[in-house]
Amino acid sequence: MQGLAELVPMSTEWLYLAAAVLFIVGIRDLxxxxxxxxxxxxxxxxxxxxxxxxxxxxxxxxxxxxxVGMVAGGVIGLVMAVFMPMTAMPERIAIVxxxxxxxxxxxxxxxxxxxxxxxxxxxxxxxxxxxGVAGLEIMLGAMTFTGSMVAFGKLRGLIxxxxxxxxxxxxxxxxxxxxxxxxxxxxxxxxxxxxxxxVLAGMALLFGVMFVLPIGGADMPVVIAMLNAYSGLAAAAxxxxxxxxxxxxxxxxxxxxxxxxxLLMCRAMNRSLTNVLFGAVxxxxxxxxxxxxxxxxxxxxxxxxxxxxxxxxARRVIIVPGYGMAAAGxxxxxxxxxxxxxxxxxxxxxxxxxxxxxxxxxxxVLLADANVPYDDLVEMEEINPEFAETDVALVMGxxxxxxxxxxxxxxxxxxxxxxxxxxxxxxxIVIKRSMSPGFAGIPNELFVAPNCAMLFGDGKQVAEQxxxxxxx
Amino acid sequence: MKVVVPRExxxxxxxxxxxxxxxxxxxxAGLVVHIExxxxxxxxxxxxxFREAGATIVADRADLLSGSEIVLCVRPPDSxxxxxxxxxxxxxxxLDPMIEHAVVDQLAARNISAFSLDMVPRIARxxxxxxxxxxxxxxxxxxxxxxxxxxPGVMPYLTTAAGTLHPCKVLVLGAGVAGLQAxxxxxxxxxxxxxxxIRPVVKEQVESLxxxxxELIDTSAASEDAGGYAxxxxxDQAARQQQAMTEHLAQMDAVITTxxxxxxxxxxxxTTEMVEAMKPGSVIVDLAAERGGNCELTKPGENFTSxxxxxxxxxxxxxxSVPAHASLMYANNVANFLLHMCRDGQIDVxxxxxxxxxxxxxxxxxxxxxxxxxxxxxxxx
Numbered sequence: 001m002q003g004l005a006e007l008v009p010m011s012t013e014w015l016y017l018a019a020a021v022l023f024i025v026g027i028r029d030l031x032x033x034x035x036x037x038x039x040x041x042x043x044x045x046x047x048x049x050x051x052x053x054x055x056x057x058x059x060x061x062x063x064x065x066x067x068v069g070m071v072a073g074g075v076i077g078l079v080m081a082v083f084m085p086m087t088a089m090p091e092r093i094a095i096v097x098x099x100x101x102x103x104x105x106x107x108x109x110x111x112x113x114x115x116x117x118x119x120x121x122x123x124x125x126x127x128x129x130x131x132g133v134a135g136l137e138i139m140l141g142a143m144t145f146t147g148s149m150v151a152f153g154k155l156r157g158l159i160x161x162x163x164x165x166x167x168x169x170x171x172x173x174x175x176x177x178x179x180x181x182x183x184x185x186x187x188x189x190x191x192x193x194x195x196x197x198x199v200l201a202g203m204a205l206l207f208g209v210m211f212v213l214p215i216g217g218a219d220m221p222v223v224i225a226m227l228n229a230y231s232g233l234a235a236a237a238x239x240x241x242x243x244x245x246x247x248x249x250x251x252x253x254x255x256x257x258x259x260x261x262x263l264l265m266c267r268a269m270n271r272s273l274t275n276v277l278f279g280a281v282x283x284x285x286x287x288x289x290x291x292x293x294x295x296x297x298x299x300x301x302x303x304x305x306x307x308x309x310x311x312x313x314a315r316r317v318i319i320v321p322g323y324g325m326a327a328a329g330x331x332x333x334x335x336x337x338x339x340x341x342x343x344x345x346x347x348x349x350x351x352x353x354x355x356x357x358x359x360x361x362x363x364x365v366l367l368a369d370a371n372v373p374y375d376d377l378v379e380m381e382e383i384n385p386e387f388a389e390t391d392v393a394l395v396m397g398x399x400x401x402x403x404x405x406x407x408x409x410x411x412x413x414x415x416x417x418x419x420x421x422x423x424x425x426x427x428x429i430v431i432k433r434s435m436s437p438g439f440a441g442i443p444n445e446l447f448v449a450p451n452c453a454m455l456f457g458d459g460k461q462v463a464e465q466x467x468x469x470x471x472x
Numbered sequence: 473m474k475v476v477v478p479r480e481x482x483x484x485x486x487x488x489x490x491x492x493x494x495x496x497x498x499x500x501a502g503l504v505v506h507i508e509x510x511x512x513x514x515x516x517x518x519x520x521x522f523r524e525a526g527a528t529i530v531a532d533r534a535d536l537l538s539g540s541e542i543v544l545c546v547r548p549p550d551s552x553x554x555x556x557x558x559x560x561x562x563x564x565x566x567l568d569p570m571i572e573h574a575v576v577d578q579l580a581a582r583n584i585s586a587f588s589l590d591m592v593p594r595i596a597r598x599x600x601x602x603x604x605x606x607x608x609x610x611x612x613x614x615x616x617x618x619x620x621x622x623x624p625g626v627m628p629y630l631t632t633a634a635g636t637l638h639p640c641k642v643l644v645l646g647a648g649v650a651g652l653q654a655x656x657x658x659x660x661x662x663x664x665x666x667x668x669x670i671r672p673v674v675k676e677q678v679e680s681l682x683x684x685x686x687e688l689i690d691t692s693a694a695s696e697d698a699g700g701y702a703x704x705x706x707x708d709q710a711a712r713q714q715q716a717m718t719e720h721l722a723q724m725d726a727v728i729t730t731x732x733x734x735x736x737x738x739x740x741x742x743t744t745e746m747v748e749a750m751k752p753g754s755v756i757v758d759l760a761a762e763r764g765g766n767c768e769l770t771k772p773g774e775n776f777t778s779x780x781x782x783x784x785x786x787x788x789x790x791x792x793s794v795p796a797h798a799s800l801m802y803a804n805n806v807a808n809f810l811l812h813m814c815r816d817g818q819i820d821v822x823x824x825x826x827x828x829x830x831x832x833x834x835x836x837x838x839x840x841x842x843x844x845x846x847x848x849x850x851x852x853x
Contacts (some may be wrong), residue, residue: 061522096478168843323680326681327676343647355596355599358674358680359609359649360609360653361609361653362606362652365660365681369659413597414595414596414597415597416812417597426726439596
């Protein structure tokens with residue numbers, strides 16, 4: 001029989017294991033809107049177990065500060081959860097990521113201070129492995145913190161959402177990163193004094209800012225996911241420094257899910273991660289590569305949930321299909337969206353531009369295939385006066401046929417072409433794979449108009465997600 | 473300005489260059505429209521309808537043309553009619569100027585400003601004037617109906633108590649406007665549809681209509697050079713592609729060919745051997761028959777069955793078999809073009825506008841269109 005004293009450290013391990021399982025199951029549940037609530041709850045339970053396990057550890061010197069921290073953190077969390085609107089979710093995630101990173105960075109600094117002897121060497125038990133991991137932890141934590149704060153500022157509009165660029169930006173950033181990695185190596189092999197940990201922390205703080213500033217507002221969700229991955233890695237590094245298994249597990253989960261999420265988002269926007277992170281180089285291209293002409297301002301990107309909310313708040317909706325709908329095969333999904341909206345008593349019509357698609361009658365053929373009633377299809381001249389009284393114009397993969405440049409830009413290849421007056425609707429939601437221009441090869445001012453929101457992604461997938469959200 | 477619309481005289485031509493709706497639009501723009509009596513009969517439009525829309529009906533062609541400033545036609549007028557058109561008048565028609573040199577010369581000699589709507593630049597804002605596109609829409613649709621009528625079976629997949637009818641397999645060669653419309657129509661009739669084009673970029677467009685894109689060996693980026701032009705294919709590659717195409721053709725019940733090169737004879741896509749490899753009872757509809765045909769065996773204007781039992785249809789001016797819609801679309805194209813040029817009831821043939829310049833063939837007694845001139849040089853040398 002074992003004594004209770006011997007069981008206590010054991011129970012910490014058991015609690016950590018249970019927490020890890022709950023984290024994994026929770027993340028799996030997050031992959032579908034139906035189970036996401038349960039997933040969140042499971043992960044929260046896991047977190048409680050992890051905290052309880054840590055408190056049992058027996059290494060705690062002083063309970064006072066822990067209680068203060070828990071109360072302060074709990075109150076802030078509660079306030080955020082209750083009062084922050086769903087639409088501010090990206091900002092909230094940015095803050096949480098940033099604070100997570102900051103916590104990791106601070107723990108790293110504390111650990112270093114705790115283990116450095118007055119002579120500038122490390123105490124026994126703090127091996128060169130620990131030094132390296134602590135270095136990574138401090139670097140990742142610090143850059144996550146400042147990067148998240150910049151991302152938060154951009155999302156809130158406190159900082160200009162336009163990409164800020166200067167010549168050789170990428171070279172400077174990569175050079176900066178290499179210098180930081182060199183510092184870590186120097187610290188590990190012992191050629192650098194431990195005081196360089198602080199230099200490293202300072203450089204990383206600056207790097208976070210430098211890294212996020214050149215990225216446009218529309219790409220912020222990807223950046224947030226990346227920062228999420230970094231804060232996860234920082235937490236995992238903390239786990240190694242503290243020899244805490246649950247931190248390693250949770251950090252690794254966080255890191256990998258963040259990276260996967262950012263890759264998925266990039267794929268949905270039809271861009272590569274490199275393009276998002278380093279795409280704004282030189283300042284000539286803007287946030288997306290436009291050929292000919294530049295757009296003033298940045299597109300505003302929204303989530304499916306927000307789009308669904310706006311559709312539900314509408315009384316009149318006009319759907320504007322284009323070649324993108326055809327290419328994605330989204331006509332059935334579009335009809336389902338219309339059905340859901342109609343059930344709610346919202347009026348839904350389709351505006352068919354005479355040159356929408358790549359052949360005459362392209363939209364008619366496809367929408368008829370999806371059993372859209374012919375009465376709902378309205379020709380351009382007839383529907384144009386109605387846009388002014390329309391609450392939401394849902395543009396599905398259409399571009400040139402709703403480009404206001406056709407009215408104003410003399411000399412543009414589409415100048416003088418009659419267009420759908422989509423921009424006159426109170427709210428425009430554009431479902432599109434990327435910001436790339438349409439057939440005529442010219443950028444579309446509509447996408448950066450104040451009443452326009454971009455819902456990036458493959459037409460069919462986005463439409464199906466919309467149906468899912470609308471049917472909840 | 474006096475706008476006149478003569479009756480079309482060409483054999484088999486059923487279209488008319490105006491409809492009551494376009495007459496009203498021209499009238500509102502300050503143009504005075506005169507229409508030859510019976511011009512709309514073949515399209516189901518009576519003189520009365522034209523008159524109610526605001527046009528003056530004229531019985532005699534010479535009366536009609538005297539003093540006319542703008543002449544709207546479908547086909548190029550015969551030489552007698554051209555001689556009656558006043559000097560410096562504007563003619564809008566489909567002239568096929570890269571090939572029909574004689575008509576163009578006569579128009580130039582008569583000092584007529586001739587616009588040929590088959591030369592409209594293929595840009596987004598000119599699409600409402602693009603005659604080739606609107607007529608191809610109709611021929612693409614009609615081609616599938618012809619094929620369906622000529623087939624020994626029906627198109628859709630039907631599982632019945634009296635046995636299962638397997639769906640007809642249709643291959644559409646060339647995915648331009650006519651090809652895409654043919655794909656869409658065949659799909660809607662229930663056939664299994666494949667599309668093929670030498671431009672791999674149209675794969676997505678073919679697939680957007682629910683058809684499969686036929687991948688012959690190596691149609692990828694390799695077939696385009698840096699400038700985006702089709703590369704000269706090596707003989708070996710071409711032979712392998714032909715082999716692959718022959719194998720696909722043997723599976724098909726109907727093949728619709730739509731490949732045209734502007735101002736040139738149609739490219740041969742189906743050789744005699746390929747047709748021989750096809751199933752007896754299968755059908756080829758050659759929409760390029762007017763330009764000699766995409767199939768070696770095609771007899772333009774004739775329908776026949778080959779020795780191996782393949783029915784080959786070579787219809788000419790297929791859009792003329794749906795005159796009401798063909799006239800509606802054509803007349804709209806004409807009116808869109810005319811009103812695009814028209815400012816305050818006057819038209820400016822000197823305009824620098826890309827659409828106007830690109831369509832103008834003769835002016836001031838000379839042939840002015842660059843591509844038309846280039847085509848002449850090519851034939852002369």
